[in-house]
Amino acid sequence: MPHLLLRRGRIVDPSSNLDVVGDVLVTDGIIAHVGAPLGDVRRDGDLVEIDCTGQVVSPGFVDVHCHLREPGREDVETITTGARAAAAGGFTAVCAMPNTDPVTDNQAAVGFIIRQAQRAAAARVYPIGAISVGQRGEALAEFGEMIGAGAVAVSDDGKPVASAQLMRTALEYARTFEIPVADHCEEPTLAAGGAMNEGVVSARLGLKGIPDEAEEIMVIRDILLARRTGGHVHLCHMSTKGSVELIRWGK
């Protein structure tokens, strides 16, 4: 493995409270130096030196919400293309949502994603399992089996958990495995058929709008259920001011 020397980059690492211009040295795949500029570096074997002037050097980013679409919509994205795209963009790990076809709602499906990701050999891929069997919002999927196979969270993303009772049960049941339950917050009857945010622009364009309340009603429901159950709720893709205020209140 060649050694790597990144020269004169702006090194940003919030976890170690670092934001300096300097050098990073990687030897044998291990970070050997971060920070002050190094002088002449001599190593046995290859040394690749990259001038990072004007660039940011940081730990890999993690995207906790992406869709790799495999299995089912390989025409759109595959685990390989998604993992490579992530790596090309600086993301070293991604979480794959389970709204595939068939739905990732069992340990075999989780295992398939793990194996495909190993073949892709790009960014790390962490599968997220479904909350309900088939994402139908009825019966809980086998969280324990999916976690055992490598899943890191559960979600019915792509769809909201419409039933408050199911959401409550999911938050309670997930406590055993200490995993987050991620919800796609969209009250389905208010959001039905919607194409964009509701307001004067949707009125002008003649497109069916989705009111802020479709998101906020689910946000407050999930916050209240998390309080009741002690479960770990993760609210996906928040988009309204009201949601932020509710989350602040909830915290």
Added chain:
Amino acid sequence: MSTSADLGKDLLGLEELTTAQIQLLLDVSEPFKEISLRSIKKVPTLRGATVVNLFFEASTRTRLSFEFAEKRLSADAVNVASSGSSVSKGETLVDTARNLEAMKIDMVVVRHGSSGAARFLAQRIESNVINAGDGMHEHPTQGLLDLLTLRDHFKRLAGLRVCICGDVLHSRVARSNIWGLRKMGAEVALCGPRSLLPNAVEEMGVTVFRRIEEAIEWADALNILRLQLERMQGGYIPSLREYNRVFGVTRDKLERAPRDVLIMHPGPMNRGVEIDSDVADGPHSVILDQVTNGVAVRMAVLYLLAGGNPALAEAAKG
């Protein structure tokens, strides 16, 4: 085909037109009215031009009106309906249009159930595109014929008070009317159940009346929209009977108005729901004049988009 500098390549909506462009369209419509009154209703103006009427939604009035306009200008008109064509086999809108264009056509008149479909098409093909209604967005030739009918009757549009009544939420006619009327200096109001008016519609520069009685008292003209019967199943209103009681335009309500109120309706009407028969057929109704004007307006649109000189519209009648 060359495009008119005055109008651009396409007619997609009244929102993007200037007051001068709308004025031009109305003025150029005037000389075309007379052609339909002749015994031989045909002029050679668009001879050799091919126009495709591409209708993805049911239409009688608009499609026939375009077809008459095209034929009376001597264009070759072809109708494509979604059933019985490749559309029913799942071909995309743009593939359908590109295939038509490969057969060398000049204009497409398109009606589609999705808002924005006409613009989507216009950006992807060379031919002139005329929007004959896209989803809940715009129906610009209906807006223009409504303006022409109002102008015929009142001899002006500026300062006129027009109330659009009924299901504005789902209505492309309403949106084209709001833009057209406002650009021509008319005052626009809406009246209907709040569940059938778009949220934030006041920001489009209109007044909202809660009660039809207030609207009638205020207005010079009412443009009464069709209540699409499926709205009741959709839960927007409880019953047609109550709709007629509360929002229906009846002779009884009109008789209490301080002035004669002109009655318009884009059709097809639900008699006894949004409009009573004695209003639709009454002395102040111009509903059939709207239909007559529709042909002239569409001739003007075809003529101008085909590159016709506005100053020669009179002569173009041949």
